[in-house]
Each structure stands twice: as structure tokens, then as C-alpha cells.
Amino acid sequence: MIDINLIRSNPDLVRENIRKKFQDYKLPLVDEILSLDEKKRALQREGDERRAKRNDFAKKIGVLMREGKRDEAEEIKRLSKENNDAVSAIETECAEVEAQLKKAMFAIPNIIADDVPLGKDDSCNVQWNTYLEAKEKSFDVPYHLDILESLNGIDLDSARRTSGNGFYYLTGDVARLHSAVLSYARDFMIDKGFTYCIPPYMIRSDVVSGVMSFEEMDGMMYKIEGEDLYLIGTSEHSMIGRFMNTVIDGEKLPLTLTSYSPCFRKEKGAHGIEERGIYRIHQFEKQEMIVVCEPKDSDYWYEKLWSYTVELFVSMQIPVRTLVCCSGDLADLKYKSLDIEAWSPRQKKYFEVGSCSNLTDAQARRLGIRYKDLATGKNAFAHTLNNTVVAPPRMLIAFLENHLQADGRVYVPEVLRKYMGGKEYIEPAKKK
RNA sequence: GCAGAGGUGGCAGAGUGGUCGAAUGCGCACGACUCGAAAUCGUGUUACGUAGGAAUACGUACGGAGGUUCGAAUCCUCUCCUCUGCGCCA
Numbered sequence: 001m002i003d004i005n006l007i008r009s010n011p012d013l014v015r016e017n018i019r020k021k022f023q024d025y026k027l028p029l030v031d032e033i034l035s036l037d038e039k040k041r042a043l044q045r046e047g048d049e050r051r052a053k054r055n056d057f058a059k060k061i062g063v064l065m066r067e068g069k070r071d072e073a074e075e076i077k078r079l080s081k082e083n084n085d086a087v088s089a090i091e092t093e094c095a096e097v098e099a100q101l102k103k104a105m106f107a108i109p110n111i112i113a114d115d116v117p118l119g120k121d122d123s124c125n126v127q128w129n130t131y132l133e134a135k136e137k138s139f140d141v142p143y144h145l146d147i148l149e150s151l152n153g154i155d156l157d158s159a160r161r162t163s164g165n166g167f168y169y170l171t172g173d174v175a176r177l178h179s180a181v182l183s184y185a186r187d188f189m190i191d192k193g194f195t196y197c198i199p200p201y202m203i204r205s206d207v208v209s210g211v212m213s214f215e216e217m218d219g220m221m222y223k224i225e226g227e228d229l230y231l232i233g234t235s236e237h238s239m240i241g242r243f244m245n246t247v248i249d250g251e252k253l254p255l256t257l258t259s260y261s262p263c264f265r266k267e268k269g270a271h272g273i274e275e276r277g278i279y280r281i282h283q284f285e286k287q288e289m290i291v292v293c294e295p296k297d298s299d300y301w302y303e304k305l306w307s308y309t310v311e312l313f314v315s316m317q318i319p320v321r322t323l324v325c326c327s328g329d330l331a332d333l334k335y336k337s338l339d340i341e342a343w344s345p346r347q348k349k350y351f352e353v354g355s356c357s358n359l360t361d362a363q364a365r366r367l368g369i370r371y372k373d374l375a376t377g378k379n380a381f382a383h384t385l386n387n388t389v390v391a392p393p394r395m396l397i398a399f400l401e402n403h404l405q406a407d408g409r410v411y412v413p414e415v416l417r418k419y420m421g422g423k424e425y426i427e428p429a430k431k432k
Numbered sequence: 433g434c435a436g437a438g439g440u441g442g443c444a445g446a447g448u449g450g451u452c453g454a455a456u457g458c459g460c461a462c463g464a465c466u467c468g469a470a471a472u473c474g475u476g477u478u479a480c481g482u483a484g485g486a487a488u489a490c491g492u493a494c495g496g497a498g499g500u501u502c503g504a505a506u507c508c509u510c511u512c513c514u515c516u517g518c519g520c521c522a
Binding site: 041044047048049051058060063074076079379 | 490
């Protein structure tokens, strides 16, 4: 959500931003907002006057009652009642106007950064850089499920019986590798000075509706029956919800946090051959990074955040590239965003393993995340950023494909070995 | 889960229907005193919205949502949270 003052003072900038995002159908919203805003303020002025009157009447009645002037008090009571009817009429209308205004404001996209490339959809995203050489293998790399099976590392049949499609059992060294990657990623971020955090895995509906739209919620969130609780789709939900409607002491900024959580997603409407296996699933685990900072620092942290993920993947010897998200592919709350993609030697292309976003103050304004500015002593909206550190098991696809050897073994990079009992290779299961 | 107690400003803590945005204390800021400090004294010190250049004015907010009333921190209903005891349990 953007600052309404920006629409009041510079509606053309807001319109231009909407055009840049190829959302021309939203252009009428700007004028709609301006007129609703004016209407709301007029109603508020009128309501304030009426309420001032009500307070006045009430005081007078109090005085008259004490003095025992019953009749006069009754007369003012009658006037006050009339006035109160007007107050409730205005309040009802004002609430309606406010609801319309809020709805329209939610639809206005955040102002995007100047350096965001313009484009209609993800086909216009721009490769920024590559890290490590994306080498082709000397042999045909099998589909990740086949690699997992060759390692005796997955049981999808049982998972389908116990939980249905989109779930998995990871077993043996693969399960251990899964944990090893998360443990390594956790320690990696702690070494970068981030505070490790394990958040609630369920959140209330008011937090859910704060962090996402109704459509997103419907498509993603699992609800706990009989409770006002939802399983989180990412730890960002509970990590950002943590600061909802709070004022953070300016001295405590920036908050640099890294959180672990399982993530649960309905993934409504997901299908396709490349999604067979553990690419798109209902349950996965993720190490995330969250930064809450002063506005002047968010550009700095944005660059830091994505570079940490790159560094992490490189240290595990997995080639990655960075892909700058174009204007049309950028979610409405985002100022800028960059995907981290890992190399798939099987598909001979990169695929997404993480996403880094600077939301500037849009998310904070929506959720009421403020900080006390040290210099001015005033409260202001903070900037929020988030980025994936690593999210297995999807990330394991890249891992297995890149580290599979011709003999069927899977190489374990040095940095992970201490989490893998010192193993240098994961051995394939013996054929019967 | 059951029973009891409670949720008020940065903190502690009064206030049980009417000049209450809220006593008092602490903290904090500024000033006086002082060579300087402590102590003391004085002044100030919530947030959000609307109007205004500003001083300021008005409105809203006493966990949250509704209700009663001319008027609610105060009464009623629901709900959330905290504490104490009991129960249950990794």
C-alpha cells in the first residue's frame, strides 16, 4: 500500500507507475481514490463537528443534572438524541467510503525502483549475472525423482497413501542431506550476523489477511479446523506478523533475522510434467532472511541479501544466476525483486530457487510496522525486505543434478560434510 | 481444559457512569541553582486523523469487537491475552 499523500500530491507519478506495470485497467482507480478521499475528509469534518456537539451536550447535561435542573436537561437530551442520529448516519457513510478507499488503495501497486526493467511478464525478466560455470554433464542426467530413487532417498507411494499427492518421505542420506543443507544455511546466516529465529508455524486470520490478499490466501493457506489458525506458507508470514501494529525503537534497527520453518501451501492449480516429484509440493522447509530497516538503508540491504544467497550456493558449488524481475512480473507490494536461479544440467537451463524483495514501506504501511526515528523523535514506517536463503527439498533438485557423478554417486561439497558425518559421497543403493 | 485474579500513558499504578487523555510516582527532555555534578525547584513529555504556514483547534483511542446511555476507562455480551492454583502433556 502506498502513501495516499503521494496520490494527492503527485497522481501522475502514480499513474505512470501503473502504466509501467502494464496495469492500465487500474488507471481509473487514481481518480476514484482522489474523489473518495475528498469525500472521506468532508465526512470526517462533518462527523467531528457533530461529535464535538455531542460531547458538549453531554457536559451540559452533567452540569444541569448536578444543579437539579431536570427540565432543562431533558430538553438538551432531546437535542442530543437528534444530533446523535446524524452522527450515526455520518459514521455509517464514512465507514463505507473508507472501506471503498482502502480497497482501491490496496490495488494501487507500490512505486517501483527506477532501475526495474520494463516488461509485461516473466519473459521480460533480465539476467543480471551468473556465478560458477554452468557445465553440461558428460552423461545424461536423469529426472530428479530417478536420482532420488537410485539413492533410496524417497518414498512417494507411501506419502500418497498417508497424505496424498504433493507429499513425500525423504529417507536415509537424502533426508540427512536435507537437514544438512538447512543447518549449513542457518550457520551461514548466523555468521553473517543475522539472528536465528524459529517462529510459530500457525498464525491467526488477522495476521494472514494482513500479509496477503484474499485470493492469495485462498490459493495457498491451509486452515486448522475449528480454530482461528492457519498453517504458514512461509516463515515470512509469522516473522513479519511479529511486528504488526508495533513501533520499533529506532536504535534496534536494522533487524536482521534468519528464520527456519516448514512451509505449507495448497498450490491450487499447479500441474505440469516438470512439477512431478518434489519441485512443487504442499510441504517444504525453508531458511529465510528478513530485514526491517530505516528507509535510507533498504537499498543497501537488498544488495546484501541476494548476494548472501548467491554466496551460499556458490559455496555448495551449485551454479546460479540472478534474474532481475521486470515491472509486469513484480508483485504489487514490491519495489524491486530479484530471483536466484540454480542451474539444471538435465534441463540445461536455470530454475528458481529463491527470491529477494525490497518492499520499501508498502508492506509496513499495510501492517502498521513503524519505528521511532532517532533524529526526529517521530514515528515513521519502516522498510521491509525478505529473501530465501535456501528452500529444500526443491533446492535438492539442483544439488543432486549438479553433484551426480557418472557412477551414480552424489558428491558432497566440503562445507556440508560436517553435517553429513564427514561423507564425501552419497552412495547409490545396491541393485538387487 | 477447569477455577480465580487481572489487562489503563515509556514503566509502575490510581480511577467503578458526567468538566478523565486520565491522579501520583519513576523515567525522559529543557530550564534554574552549581566551578561542575548530585540533590532540589520549575516547565514540558501518548498516538492517529482532520483543518492550518505555524502556534493551535476539533475528533478518535483505557487489550479487541459489539451493546446500554444524552454521556462509558467505569455497566452488559462476546473474544483475545497475562498471572495464580488444579488437571493434562511432549
